[in-house]
Amino acid sequence: MNKFIKKSIAVAGAVALALTATVGFSAFKHVEEENKVITNEHWDFIGAANPADNDPTDASQYALATSVEACDVGTEACQLYAPSNGSPTNPQPDLSQPAPNFSSQTVAQRIANALDNNGNETLTMKD
Numbered sequence: 001m002n003k004f005i006k007k008s009i010a011v012a013g014a015v016a017l018a019l020t021a022t023v024g025f026s027a028f029k030h031v032e033e034e035n036k037v038i039t040n041e042h043w044d045f046i047g048a049a050n051p052a053d054n055d056p057t058d059a060s061q062y063a064l065a066t067s068v069e070a071c072d073v074g075t076e077a078c079q080l081y082a083p084s085n086g087s088p089t090n091p092q093p094d095l096s097q098p099a100p101n102f103s104s105q106t107v108a109q110r111i112a113n114a115l116d117n118n119g120n121e122t123l124t125m126k127d
Contacts, residue, residue: 038083040100043093045077059092073118074127082107
């Protein structure tokens with residue numbers, strides 16, 4: 001019986017330690033995400049490998065721009081102004097974030113608006 005109690009205490013201690021570590025890590029991750037600096041960037045629309053699959057609402061179809069393009073009104077996506085997802089290895093626009101200068105709408109909502117109206121301040125269009 002004494003052995004059983006010692007094992008139970010050891011198991012309970014290990015479980016408590018694991019829970020404490022998990023909760024501590026989760027709290028740290030939450031604070032880290034809250035302190036994440038959001039950087040607005042210009043993104044060139046590069047489209048899909050198959051042009052028939054081009055989709056301006058797909059973040060993977062954008063590349064970080066090297067310059068700001070002077071895109072006129074048109075029917076094809078040209079350049080997006082949006083926050084980065086913060087990834088150093090695979091940067092993409094974060095379409096779920098509030099749109100720069102339009103905090104009541106997400107980038108995705110502004111893209112939909114641009115596609116319906118031949119462009120806007122978030123997504124410029126070209127012919």
